[in-house]
Amino acid sequence: MPRKFFVGGNFKMNGVADSLSSIVANLNAAQVDPNTEVVIAPPSLYLLLVRQLADPKFAVSAQNVFDKPNGAFTGEVSVEQLRDAKIDWTIVGHSERRTILKEDDDFVARKTKAAIEGGLNVILCIGESLEDREADKTLDVVTRQLNAVAGVLSKEQWAKVVIAYEPIWAIGTGKVATTQQAQEVHATIRKWLADKISPEASDNTRVIYGGSVSEKNCRDLAKEPDVDGFLVGGASLKPAFVDIINSNI
Ligand code: 13P
Secondary structure, three states: OOOOEEEEEEOOOOOOHHHHHHHHHHHHHOOOOOOEEEEEEOOHHHHHHHHHHOOOOOEEEEOOOOOOOOOOOOOOOOHHHHHHOOOOEEEEOOHHHHHOOOOOHHHHHHHHHHHHHOOOEEEEEEOOOHHHHHOOOHHHHHHHHHHHHHOOOOOHHHHHEEEEEOOHHHOOOOOOOOHHHHHHHHHHHHHHHHHHHOHHHHHHOOEEEEOOOOOOOHHHHHOOOOOOEEEEOHHHHOOHHHHHHOOOO
């Protein structure tokens, strides 16, 4: 079975009820490739609204989750609460949380495990900074980020993970990775899955690209053998998101 193309829309901290409702209405009305899995991630306050408004063929994702089941953790949202709200996915380890909120590899790994054990699917974000890339450390960094998660998940639990490779220098900058840069890292991730997890995980895990994906560059990226879809920020708020969803046809 080929890997199903996967496109996520990460709305980040954008939108209010009105604007998010029209984004969802546009998506509901669009012709989208039925062979692409589409997941949208609104701000947590609007998860219930978006789940209510979105066509059931679209999955809804949180942008973050906490690693503890409940208790005195002011401002956090639990896996159980997301499941109760009919949310099936969460993003974990986004670089904005790693850098601005100082989330480290172990915390990201614990959240990934808690999410999967509680029944969520996870979009696990990894990626290097410009400094790392210029120092030729890209593959070391992504491998280190993945090793932390491999340390806590069973081999079978990788079936619940989509890996999003998002080079930090490409996020929100308009400076998309070249097709070769993306393919090189994605192929390394797939080899890492084969060596560290299992041949099945290597064959079946979607590795998606994020960072300045647009309706202009998505088709070339989608042609790369190890690019299984996208995690889209800015463009997921615009009508162009539909073109990105349909970039694999
Ligand atoms: P942009 O598409 O805005 O570069 O953001 C990418 C991203 O961070 C998705 O998670």
